[in-house]
Amino acid sequence: MPFSRSNDIVLSYRRAGRRGAPRIAFANSLGSDMAIWDDVIDELAADFDLLLYDKRGHGLSEVAPAPRGIRDHSDDLIGLLDHVGWQDTMICGLSVGGVIAMDLAVRAPARVTRLVLMDTAAKIGTPDAWNARIDAVQDGGVASIGEAIMARWFSPDYRAGQPEAFSAWRRMLERTPAAGYAETCKALRDADLTDTITGITAPTLVIAGENDLSTPPALVEATAHRIPGAIFHIIKGAGHLPCIERPADVAALLRGFANG
Numbered sequence: 211m212p213f214s215r216s217n218d219i220v221l222s223y224r225r226a227g228r229r230g231a232p233r234i235a236f237a238n239s240l241g242s243d244m245a246i247w248d249d250v251i252d253e254l255a256a257d258f259d260l261l262l263y264d265k266r267g268h269g270l271s272e273v274a275p276a277p278r279g280i281r282d283h284s285d286d287l288i289g290l291l292d293h294v295g296w297q298d299t300m301i302c303g304l305s306v307g308g309v310i311a312m313d314l315a316v317r318a319p320a321r322v323t324r325l326v327l328m329d330t331a332a333k334i335g336t337p338d339a340w341n342a343r344i345d346a347v348q349d350g351g352v353a354s355i356g357e358a359i360m361a362r363w364f365s366p367d368y369r370a371g372q373p374e375a376f377s378a379w380r381r382m383l384e385r386t387p388a389a390g391y392a393e394t395c396k397a398l399r400d401a402d403l404t405d406t407i408t409g410i411t412a413p414t415l416v417i418a419g420e421n422d423l424s425t426p427p428a429l430v431e432a433t434a435h436r437i438p439g440a441i442f443h444i445i446k447g448a449g450h451l452p453c454i455e456r457p458a459d460v461a462a463l464l465r466g467f468a469n470g
């Protein structure tokens with residue numbers, strides 16, 4: 211597993227696919243690591259050059275020593291792109307990963323050839339809700355909110371139909387360092403890209419899971435409407451993590467958009 215150091219943080223990342231093919235970089239959601247993309251990667255590996263990473267405070271990446279905002283997360287991604295020598299790429303961001311991707315597309319448009327935003331929004335949640343979540347995690351760790359988060363992430367059908375996978379993803383969530391999780395909640399609490407995303411110039415595809423309880427389709431669609439020319443698509447039957455529940459649909463959408 212390779213690691214990079216830039217923007218004062220060590221990030222864990224992975225290259226997959228075919229070197230020199232069209233590029234896609236993936237940014238994860240809160241409480242997840244890069245394994246959430248594995249089934250999508252399997253579908254795309256023959257035809258794309260793929261970059262995945264654990265954002266700060268998640269997976270094997272370092273936890274930042276001090277409070278940080280979304281800008282630091284997007285600077286991390288720029289640093290990682292520099293590290294692997296990618297001047298520009300299509301970026302696919304899920305949830306907070308989508309917020310990071312939007313911020314990058316606004317601040318460094320030359321680095322983003324195309325933008326895919328999945329189950330995300332210009333502003334996610336309320337300060338009160340984030341503060342309550344931060345307090346809970348700081349008091350009891352991520353496991354203390356595990357059941358509530360899993361109920362928001364996955365459809366009841368997935369939980370009932372794939373119990374082993376469901377409990378594995380729960381372990382991924384609950385192993386997230388409390389400090390890393392809480393710092394990312396603070397970054398989300400303080401982020402509002404409602405005004406800035408109207409300046410995004412990259413061709414943009416916005417995807418929502420039909421049954422997403424965390425960033426419901428109407429919220430995701432409202433964000434799509436603020437980005438010039440953005441295309442909006444709902445994946446039927448998926449919850450907050452379509453890359454896990456509907457990887458073939460996600461891969462087909464990415465492939466079609468990349469080649470469009």
Ligand SMILES: O=C(O)CC1=CCC(=O)O1
Nearest residue numbers: 239240305306359362424
């Ligand atoms: O954990 C959740 O409630 C869902 C979520 C919000 C932002 C994110 O990245 O995940």
